[in-house]
Amino acid sequence: MTKTITVLPGDGIGPEVTDAAVRVLKHIFDHSRTDVRFVEKRIGGAAIEADGTPLPQETIAQCRKSNAVLLGAVGGPKWAGMAAKMRPEQGLLGIRKALGLFANIRPARTFAPLIDASPLKASRVAGVDFVIVRELTGGLYFGKPSERRGPNHEQVVDTLAYSADEIERVVETAFQMAEKRRRKLTSVDKANVLESSRMWREIVNRVAKRHPDVAVTHALVDSTAMQLIACPAQFDVIVTENMFGDILSDEASMITGSLGMLPSASLRTDQLGLYEPVHGSAPDIAGRGVANPLATILSAAFLLRYSLDRAHEAGQIERAVDTVLARGYHTPDLKISGEALDTAGMTDQVITALDEAFTKEKGEMEA
Structure with missing residues (x-):
C-alpha cells in the first residue's frame, strides 16, 4: 500500500531544509523499493500570503489523511505586526490541535x-x-x-x-x-x-x-x-x-x-505524527543555500521510526549524520574545524554515507 507524507515547507529556510530531508527519504525509499507519495501544502506565513489564513482547511484535510507530516518552519518579522490570531505561529499551534498531537518529543544529544x-x-x-x-x-x-x-x-x-x-x-x-x-x-x-x-x-x-x-x-x-x-x-x-x-x-x-542539529516529533496514540526541526525560519539566511539541513533530516529519521515502523532505516540516517560530522563536514552555523558546505552539499554527504552503509550491509548479508 502506498504511504503518503505531507510536506509543509512553511517560511524562511523551511522550503530548503524540507527539500533536503525529502531527498534523503526518497533515497531511503528508492533503496528499499517502497512506494511513498509526497504531497506539499502551505502553512504559516506562506499560507497567509496565498490563502489569507495561517492554516488552510485544505492543509488540515491533507494532513489528516496522511501517514506522517514533515514541517519546515513558520514565522518571520514580515508578519510580526499582525493580530495574534493571524500570525504564522497559529498555523503550527492549529495543526497540532487539529491532528490531536498531544506529545512533543524533543531530544538533546x-x-x-x-x-x-x-x-x-x-x-x-x-x-x-x-x-x-x-x-x-x-x-x-x-x-x-x-x-x-x-x-x-x-x-x-x-x-x-x-x-x-x-x-x-x-x-x-x-x-x-x-x-x-x-x-x-x-x-x-x-x-x-x-x-x-x-x-x-x-x-x-x-x-x-x-x-x-x-x-x-x-x-x-x-x-x-x-x-x-x-x-x-x-x-x-x-x-x-x-x-x-x-x-x-x-x-x-x-x-x-x-539548534541546527535538533529534531522533534509531535505524536498521538496512533502512528500519525508531525516532524519538524527545533530551529526557526531563520529569514536572515533564507534563499542563500547555507541552512543546516541536519535537524530536519534527523526529524525525517523520527518520521521513519514513529510513523512508518522503519526503525532500521531511521538508525541508518542517524548514523549517516554522525559519520558526516565525524569527517569534518558542516554548514557555516557550526563553528567547528573541517570543511564548510552549503545545504545541498551537506545533504549530498549524508546520502553518500547512506550509500556506504547500504553497500556494507549488502556485503555482510552476502558473506
Whole structure:
C-alpha cells in the first residue's frame, strides 16, 4: 500500500531544509523499493500570503489523511505586526490541535565533533542524551481566552487548564519511552504552588504503578532549569506540561551547541505524527543555500521510526549524520574545524554515507 507524507515547507529556510530531508527519504525509499507519495501544502506565513489564513482547511484535510507530516518552519518579522490570531505561529499551534498531537518529543544529544560548540564545559556535556516529552494541547496556551480587566485594562487573566485524561496520556507516552531507554523518568511540575501540578504529580504516581521498572523522580521546574545546566547528563526522559516543556526544551537545545542539529516529533496514540526541526525560519539566511539541513533530516529519521515502523532505516540516517560530522563536514552555523558546505552539499554527504552503509550491509548479508 502506498504511504503518503505531507510536506509543509512553511517560511524562511523551511522550503530548503524540507527539500533536503525529502531527498534523503526518497533515497531511503528508492533503496528499499517502497512506494511513498509526497504531497506539499502551505502553512504559516506562506499560507497567509496565498490563502489569507495561517492554516488552510485544505492543509488540515491533507494532513489528516496522511501517514506522517514533515514541517519546515513558520514565522518571520514580515508578519510580526499582525493580530495574534493571524500570525504564522497559529498555523503550527492549529495543526497540532487539529491532528490531536498531544506529545512533543524533543531530544538533546551531544555530537562528539560539536562538544566544543556548547556554551558549557566539554566535561559537563559529554555523554548527554536525554528526551523531553512535552504536553502539547493543554495548559496556558490552550486555556479559555485571555481577559483584560479593569476600567483601563490594567489587569489580565490567563487560564491554565488540564483534564486528568490529557495528563495521563502524555505521561503514559513518557513512561513507554523510558522503558525503551535507560528506565529513568523525571516528572517536572510546580506542585508547591499550582493545583494543576499537584494533580499532575498524583497522576504520574498512579501511572508509575503500571511501569515498575522505571525509576521516577519528581522535580520542580525551577530546580530542573538549574540542573539542566549543572549536570545535564543525569537525565534520561523528562515529562512536563506545555509551557514548562516549551521553556526547558529550548534551554536544553543550547546544551548541544546548535539548534541546527535538533529534531522533534509531535505524536498521538496512533502512528500519525508531525516532524519538524527545533530551529526557526531563520529569514536572515533564507534563499542563500547555507541552512543546516541536519535537524530536519534527523526529524525525517523520527518520521521513519514513529510513523512508518522503519526503525532500521531511521538508525541508518542517524548514523549517516554522525559519520558526516565525524569527517569534518558542516554548514557555516557550526563553528567547528573541517570543511564548510552549503545545504545541498551537506545533504549530498549524508546520502553518500547512506550509500556506504547500504553497500556494507549488502556485503555482510552476502558473506
